[in-house]
Amino acid sequence: MFPESSTGISYEDCKGTADWLLSQTSVRPLVGIVCGSGLGGLADMLKDQVAFNYKDIPNFPQSTVAGHAGRLVFGMLKGRPCVCMQGRFHLYEGYAIQKITLPMRIFSLLGVETVILTNAAGGLNQDFKVGDIMIMKDHINMPGFAGNNPLSGPNDDRFGVRFPCMSDAYDRELQQLAVDVGQELGYGDFLREGVYCVLGGPSFETIAECRMLHKLGADAVGMSTVHEVIVARHCGMRVFALSLITNKAVMDYDSEEKANHKEVLETGQHRSIQLQKLVSTMVNRMEYNNTNA
Numbered sequence: 001m002f003p004e005s006s007t008g009i010s011y012e013d014c015k016g017t018a019d020w021l022l023s024q025t026s027v028r029p030l031v032g033i034v035c036g037s038g039l040g041g042l043a044d045m046l047k048d049q050v051a052f053n054y055k056d057i058p059n060f061p062q063s064t065v066a067g068h069a070g071r072l073v074f075g076m077l078k079g080r081p082c083v084c085m086q087g088r089f090h091l092y093e094g095y096a097i098q099k100i101t102l103p104m105r106i107f108s109l110l111g112v113e114t115v116i117l118t119n120a121a122g123g124l125n126q127d128f129k130v131g132d133i134m135i136m137k138d139h140i141n142m143p144g145f146a147g148n149n150p151l152s153g154p155n156d157d158r159f160g161v162r163f164p165c166m167s168d169a170y171d172r173e174l175q176q177l178a179v180d181v182g183q184e185l186g187y188g189d190f191l192r193e194g195v196y197c198v199l200g201g202p203s204f205e206t207i208a209e210c211r212m213l214h215k216l217g218a219d220a221v222g223m224s225t226v227h228e229v230i231v232a233r234h235c236g237m238r239v240f241a242l243s244l245i246t247n248k249a250v251m252d253y254d255s256e257e258k259a260n261h262k263e264v265l266e267t268g269q270h271r272s273i274q275l276q277k278l279v280s281t282m283v284n285r286m287e288y289n290n291t292n293a
């Protein structure tokens, strides 16, 4: 008998949700995609869609942020079976960290092998421009430093090990594939790579905080993705993640710039078509273990 997880949602509950979803659609997804702020258009690319509002899915949390639709969409992307979260959950919405990452466990139980996550982020690296797309090669988990980790609480070995490795969190082959596909599509000028730092939000960073994060080795800062990556890796899925740099983090007391959510959404719309093309081409080209792909 396993103790219940800190979400109050056990392995059996997650399995129940996955089985319920599988009973409603014939799609057997091998790729799970999480759409960031203003990047939900990726889900609209899926063919032969079967979509569920989060509120109709047993045990699923619900999204509360403008610009995040709150639908789980199954369908085919460039011939590959996918499931896509159109709208994700954030710490700043007030959910327990275990709850916002629950969809990763459900992805795993649906049969997903590879998770692709996108987010909007502020650029700390001074070479980055608004509109750049950053391939995440690593992360800094700030809430984790303070003990807020999605794997806190009893570990259920059916999901994964107690102490999972994170030095290989971001799949190297998928990063290389992104570089190759990006070059082919002519995106070389705005495709970057770097380290993403997650904070709790919802307030944007102060100037002193941005300076500190930059000194610590972060290239971009945001309020999502890392928690999901940790849980996805815990259950053994491959991970690839992209940040769209929607604003430059303010590092200078003379600057007139101010981070705001409207700018984040507008930049998302501007680059979203290219981001969708990059992700969908990668999905088509990826190698799959499951031969049904």
Ligand code: HPA
Residues within 6 Å of the ligand: 120, 121, 122, 123, 204, 205, 221, 222, 223, 246, 247, 248, 249, 259, 264
């Ligand atoms: N900071 C934190 N999160 C963000 C930012 C930012 O500047 N831009 C988009 N998401």
